[in-house]
Amino acid sequence: MLHYRVLDMTDEKGWMCGKILSELGADVIKVERPGGDQARNIGPFYHDIPDPEKSLYWFAYNTNKRGITLNIQTRRGQEIFKQLVTDADFVIESFPSGYLNDLGLGYSQLSEINPKIIMTSITPFGQTGPYKDYKGYDLVVVAMGGFMYVCGDEDRPPVRISVEQAYPIAGAEAAAASLIANYYRILTGEGQWVDVSIQECIARELFMELCFWDAFKEVSVRAGPRRRRMATYQRDIWPCKDGHLGFRMLGGRLGAETLRGLVDWMDTENMAGSLKEIDFESLDLSKVTRVEMEEWENTLCQFFLKHTKDELYKRAVEKNMLLCPGYIPKELVEYEQLKERNFWIDLQYPELGITIRQPEGFLRSSEVQCRIQRRAPLIAEHNEEIYGQELGISKQELALLKKEGII
């Protein structure tokens, strides 16, 4: 759907942005420093071999992109970059605020070369402001964004999600932002600068906590498997025999069917306890006492602990119950629903002599196919194609540039 060229200069803070645009058809060129992005040294690695061409982290978020190397700290490198910008529609980057400006490659400078250029800059806190120069790793932004404080057990430190989330989230929001700027450009012919703050991306997730603050000036706290709802904290995550479930006790229209189905089943095993006495339709959880809630939760836990994820999910599907198993990666990969939806692609890695199963379809369109055409690029894989064939740089000069560390 998108017929654009994107120069992707991001480190891992912005990889997801180019990935999304590429799956919608954009020609995304990953611009790395000679020797490759630093984050190619972050694992996990294929077969645990630490090698910048074997990083699964790199493979995850750089599919569909072509790859070139360029040292933009050199004058010649900057010249080449500017040449690339003349034919580009987007530049995405995640350097510290002011870094590109100092190299003569900031938005105001690039827009003089190409007034249509849209530059999307992704940083932990934004281009300006008291924290603009703060270093941000995932851990720092999810703490500063408010996510961690309300996550984890009460008697342990605040905790984050172990698979880093902040950067892919920012990349996704940056892709949306870039296309809004793009729409403006379609109408007016003008590019612009898009300034994405990773902290703000995280802050939005504190949506409910903000509502409780707004209403009662109340600070929500972490409560393990429970989340703040109405007057109390109630379980969202429940243990079962072989793992855990996602489930909420809900009354009224939304939850009555689920609870009735569940309690009927529990009753056949004589485990329904006092849950049998509840009138689910009129159940108003805001009026339930803490003692009652704990008792019901215990009764439900006892029952769940006797059954596996598969058993519970099967019955949930049959009886239309609002309940899901808590999957581990293996189960997600084997999940029938994703297979039926043709969600997976077995992507070729000729250098490794294998294919690796990766997620593909994040949207279906009646008009176009959104596909992953190729694996993430090798270091300098497309130097010849882009510098040689497109920019017309001779083989001799390419060899010289390589020798001088410019590419």
Next chain:
Amino acid sequence: MNREAKNNSGKPPLEGIKVLDLSAQFMGPEVTRTLASFGAEVVRVESIHQHELTRVSAPYKDNVVGVNRSFVFAASNTGKYGITLNLKHPRSAEVVKRLTIWADIVVENFGPGSAKKYSLDYEQLRELKPDIIVLSLSAQGPTGPYSMHPGYGFNLLALCGFSHFTGWPDREAVAPVGAYTDFLCPWFAVVAILSALDYRLRTGRGQHIEVSQLEISPHFLIPAILDYTANGRVQNRCGNRSPYASPHGAYRCRGDDRWCVIAISSDEEWKAFCKVIGSPGWTKDLKFNTLRGRKDNEDELDKLVEAWTVSFTPEEVMTRMQASGVASGVVQTIKDLVHDPQLKHREHFQILERPELGTHIYENLAFRLSRCKGGWKRPAPCLGEHNEFVYTKLLGMTEGEFIELLNEGVFE
């Protein structure tokens, strides 16, 4: 940025784009909220007969229940017009027809197969308006053995693998914030809509786009998924640890339940860290000199780090560390967030005024465009607030037509 900002009174890019928002709960409204921020005209369709979840979600103003008193609805629906329409009424079909012809984009999450019941599926809409763009949202996709299984963000996050990765290795999984997947997925949908608009400008053709939380969310776990598909390994949650950094975690600070985070991945950062904390004797122990050494002795290291942080407020830790190039932050509460100087600078939290709620806080998006100032012209609508305006002014009904349908109960 300020130099470019002088130009940011540019026309909102999506001005003139009309969005019929039939969706409910979180994900759809989040998508249309974003479009509204940049000028799209969004009409939210509800019914008095069946209130959507966020209309009847606590917290309420002064704890008094009311469809216009929920902070949750207000926070997700800024900038939209609100109408009521009884889709089960036999005469609603003619209203749907007019809404469709008015709209450029239709957003719905009725669930697989349900849109057809209301004459709102893509084929039917396309007959009325050939270049219509329809975005259908679902929990697990429109087809497949689990497509009809109900799902909301708060349990889909478990299905999609996030809760497994939240918490401590020696304990149960815990719940990550809220309806987590509800806040990951909207961006993909916004990208899809904008791409479809672009496509339509080029080709004159609309399209039907289908996205689901199940098919978007795993994109945020790809490295862990590949560790399984390429290496056969199932990763587990690991608290705040990282294989590539140490110290790396949350450390207790001075005050009640106050914490900082520190993340050190390079030897350079480690040296700077040691200096900040005054180079105490233990930092000279050779076993802490390398990342490998720090990882091998991480339990001990964490205790030593915390012995230092516990004497300072998290703000003091963050300021000192960051001044020396060490990544560190405050574990912020919602109160901290609302007072955060950087978020203030970004104008992240804004105030709007609304009948029955009074003033309420809403959040800006996470990005700023140098030429286009995003924002919402109006607060979230009261139930049916804009019926007369939308039906007569936007759809062009006469007063007579409007009153007739109103009396028949179509606008409920």
